[in-house]
Amino acid sequence: MTSPASPTSEPSELPLDVLVSQTLGEDLTGKLTELLPVLVQDLADIDRRMRDVLGATFPRLTDAATYACSAGGKRVRPVLMAALHRALGATDTTPIHSLAAAFQLIHTATLVHDDVIDHAEMRRGRPSLPQAFGLPLAIVSGDYLFVRAFELASEYPRSIIMRCGEACADLVEGEVLQESGRFDLTAGPEHYYRVVERKTAAIVAASLASVAEIAGASTAVLDAASAYGRALGVAFQIRDDVLDVYGDSDILGKPLYGDFREGNPTLLSLETYERLDGARRAEFERLFGQRRKQPGDLLRLRALVDAAGAAGRVEETARQWAERATRALEIVPPSPYKILLEHMAWGAAERRF
Amino acid sequence: MTSPASPTSEPSELPLDVLVSQTLGEDLTGKLTELLPVLVQDLADIDRRMRDVLGATFPRLTDAATYACSAGGKRVRPVLMAALHRALGATDTTPIHSLAAAFQLIHTATLVHDDVIDHAEMRRGRPSLPQAFGLPLAIVSGDYLFVRAFELASEYPRSIIMRCGEACADLVEGEVLQESGRFDLTAGPEHYYRVVERKTAAIVAASLASVAEIAGASTAVLDAASAYGRALGVAFQIRDDVLDVYGDSDILGKPLYGDFREGNPTLLSLETYERLDGARRAEFERLFGQRRKQPGDLLRLRALVDAAGAAGRVEETARQWAERATRALEIVPPSPYKILLEHMAWGAAERRF
Numbered sequence: 001m002t003s004p005a006s007p008t009s010e011p012s013e014l015p016l017d018v019l020v021s022q023t024l025g026e027d028l029t030g031k032l033t034e035l036l037p038v039l040v041q042d043l044a045d046i047d048r049r050m051r052d053v054l055g056a057t058f059p060r061l062t063d064a065a066t067y068a069c070s071a072g073g074k075r076v077r078p079v080l081m082a083a084l085h086r087a088l089g090a091t092d093t094t095p096i097h098s099l100a101a102a103f104q105l106i107h108t109a110t111l112v113h114d115d116v117i118d119h120a121e122m123r124r125g126r127p128s129l130p131q132a133f134g135l136p137l138a139i140v141s142g143d144y145l146f147v148r149a150f151e152l153a154s155e156y157p158r159s160i161i162m163r164c165g166e167a168c169a170d171l172v173e174g175e176v177l178q179e180s181g182r183f184d185l186t187a188g189p190e191h192y193y194r195v196v197e198r199k200t201a202a203i204v205a206a207s208l209a210s211v212a213e214i215a216g217a218s219t220a221v222l223d224a225a226s227a228y229g230r231a232l233g234v235a236f237q238i239r240d241d242v243l244d245v246y247g248d249s250d251i252l253g254k255p256l257y258g259d260f261r262e263g264n265p266t267l268l269s270l271e272t273y274e275r276l277d278g279a280r281r282a283e284f285e286r287l288f289g290q291r292r293k294q295p296g297d298l299l300r301l302r303a304l305v306d307a308a309g310a311a312g313r314v315e316e317t318a319r320q321w322a323e324r325a326t327r328a329l330e331i332v333p334p335s336p337y338k339i340l341l342e343h344m345a346w347g348a349a350e351r352r353f
Numbered sequence: 354m355t356s357p358a359s360p361t362s363e364p365s366e367l368p369l370d371v372l373v374s375q376t377l378g379e380d381l382t383g384k385l386t387e388l389l390p391v392l393v394q395d396l397a398d399i400d401r402r403m404r405d406v407l408g409a410t411f412p413r414l415t416d417a418a419t420y421a422c423s424a425g426g427k428r429v430r431p432v433l434m435a436a437l438h439r440a441l442g443a444t445d446t447t448p449i450h451s452l453a454a455a456f457q458l459i460h461t462a463t464l465v466h467d468d469v470i471d472h473a474e475m476r477r478g479r480p481s482l483p484q485a486f487g488l489p490l491a492i493v494s495g496d497y498l499f500v501r502a503f504e505l506a507s508e509y510p511r512s513i514i515m516r517c518g519e520a521c522a523d524l525v526e527g528e529v530l531q532e533s534g535r536f537d538l539t540a541g542p543e544h545y546y547r548v549v550e551r552k553t554a555a556i557v558a559a560s561l562a563s564v565a566e567i568a569g570a571s572t573a574v575l576d577a578a579s580a581y582g583r584a585l586g587v588a589f590q591i592r593d594d595v596l597d598v599y600g601d602s603d604i605l606g607k608p609l610y611g612d613f614r615e616g617n618p619t620l621l622s623l624e625t626y627e628r629l630d631g632a633r634r635a636e637f638e639r640l641f642g643q644r645r646k647q648p649g650d651l652l653r654l655r656a657l658v659d660a661a662g663a664a665g666r667v668e669e670t671a672r673q674w675a676e677r678a679t680r681a682l683e684i685v686p687p688s689p690y691k692i693l694l695e696h697m698a699w700g701a702a703e704r705r706f
Contacts, residue, residue, distance in 0.1 A: 056522065056525075056526050056529075057526060058526045058529050058530055058533075060529060060533060061525065061526055061529045064529075109496075110496075113492050113493065113496060116492060117488070117489040117492055117493075134532075135470070136470040136528070136532045137529060137532060139466050139469060139470055139492065140466065140470075140525045140528045140529055140532075141525075142496070143462075143463075143466060143495070143496075143499065143521070143525050144522060144525040146496065146499050146500070147499070147518050147521040147522050147525065148518075148522070150503040150506075150514070150518055151514070151515060151518040151519075153503075154507070154511050154514040154515060154518070155511070158507050158508070161503070161504070161507040162504060162507060165500050165501075165503055165504040165507070166504075168496070168500040169409065169497060169500050169501070172409075172414065172493045172494075172496050172497040172500065173409050173410060173411045173414055175489070175493045176409075176411050176413060176414045176417075176490060176493055177411055179487075179489045179490060179493075180411075180413065
């Protein structure tokens with residue numbers, strides 16, 4: 001049995017206004033200052049709704065669930081949901097609070113189970129849940145978050161519950177696909193996109209399509225919301241892969257090179273593999289395929305990614321997905337919230353954390 | 354990473370009529386022969402409903418989910434649900450099929466995650482899911498089964514979805530409570546019952562209360578169904594604990610002494626601890642508390658349980674819970690299905706597998 005090492009102190013959390021500013025980026029918060037307090041209030045309401053359902057009769061489970069949910073994170077999903085709701089004409093986002101809380105719980109549940117599967121020690125600058133509470137509690141806490149999410153979703157019509165369920169099924173499939181392709185660079189970008197669309201993009205698409213449905217939007221707008229969410233999700237993930245190699249681990253709150261360690265064939269590694277040839281290509285493939293990598297192996301992999309000059313091309317691809325996301329929004333009438341949604345797509349592709 | 358060892362052949366499954374006969378016991382199938390084909394058909398319909406939702410686009414996930422769900426098992430829950438529905442006057446159990454399938458999926462999901470947590474190698478006579486498909490796939494397959502269960506539950510009114518969700522939350526709490534008390538005999542029977550009521554009984558109670566609600570029964574009958582399910586669940590679990598020491602591992606499909614190994618303080622171990630004194634009590638406590646036990650330790654623990662003569666008292670307790678279950682049914686009008694439900698309570702307390 002894993003011996004759980006309890007965290008010694010509550011994690012420090014950023015105030016929501018700082019968090020939202022960071023998520024939106026300084027550039028954007030300057031331009032859209034008047035939206036900030038509105039979104040901060042929306043986010044606070046969604047957070048409260050989420051915390052309201054975490055209470056178990058057994059305190060250690062409540063603690064673990066709260067720990068998982070209070071890790072901060074960028075809150076991209078709930079901000080997107082609130083912003084879209086307002087862009088579609090809502091002046092009060094109360095009707096989507098439970099749904100946004102549900103999606104946030106589902107997202108958190110999958111991070112918890114991911115951390116179990118990936119043996120991740122850190123998450124957002126502090127010990128991961130399995131590290132802090134032990135493996136058994138991490139597994140069942142993930143289940144608990146799923147259950148609470150579905151309870152929240154049960155407030156909505158069946159069409160929304162089912163969309164939520166299908167997105168979760170996609171998520172699980174994405175995880176399985178990812179497992180099947182670990183340590184293998186030969187499956188290529190098709191495999192990568194199959195994983196990302198399921199693991200990252202599907203749930204963003206489903207959450208935004210559901211917001212459109214709740215807002216009473218047309219099918220065309222609902223499809224646009226879904227397409228926007230999907231493309232933004234892909235941009236976000238590609239950027240995530242780049243940050244895992246070129247980011248600042250202090251800002252990210254976790255060590256770099258996690259994808260090398262776990263053998264996840266990211267677009268960056270695939271592009272590198274494509275560009276290298278001869279001995280260096282063989283070396284990259286061999287090192288990438290090793291189940292246990294030494295620190296020196298990780299640095300050598302990084303050096304080969306540098307040498308291949310793959311980052312520029314991959315960053316360009318992320319921007320293309322952001323572009324695709326903003327184009328999907330064309331059908332939405334102009335408003336400051338629409339501008340914000342467009343900026344968030346670019347932010348997903350260009351963020352530093 | 355765990356290297357998944359694929360199962361080489363599909364598990365053999367018992368035909369449903371044999372399975373139902375075994376679950377009901379020979380004695381009972383003799384008396385209530387005319388009910389058998391009806392229940393076998395109900396069970397076949399519920400099984401089909403469950404299998405219908407297992408398909409993922411990625412075959413390996415479908416395979417894992419199907420493997421988990423085709424392990425046979427006694428199908429006590431769906432038989433109870435169908436029998437109660439008929440005892441309350443239904444002539445067609447179609448309205449409960451999706452719900453019974455959902456509860457069966459939830460039950461299976463928790464067994465899968467239990468097997469991850471308990472490092473169980475065998476389940477029902479074949480490799481456990483983590484053993485057969487690897488740890489990562491076992492974790493996400495459990496999630497997948499939960500998701501599919503909630504999709505099925507979304508057909509029902511919110512009151513039923515919420516009861517289903519609360520039972521799942523209880524289940525998770527039971528698991529956490531159990532974790533917190535491992536290798537410790539001092540928490541006593543109160544702790545044991547807190548675990549069992551949440552981990553085993555709550556979901557049976559919730560499934561039967563939901564059947565009563567779907568049947569349009571009064572609140573009194575709904576409460577009776579819940580009380581019956583809860584008491585039967587406790588009887589079932591106590592019997593499970595006894596079989597883990599005194600059962601036939603060939604019939605059970607798993608090795609004996611799992612609770613000793615995992616340090617689960619069952620009623621049998623608690624009763625033994627209570628009855629022993631002096632050196633033998635200290636020895637029992639010390640051996641029970643060991644994180645890693647040798648085969649000789651397990652046999653010595655068994656010998657001390659024998660010496661304490663604890664089994665008779667514990668079996669009597671199981672029968673008292675069965676008695677409590679049958680008393681809860683008094684409000685239900687007489688019928689062959691009511692007789693069957695009473696027998697199933699006794700069967701839970703006295704079964705050999």
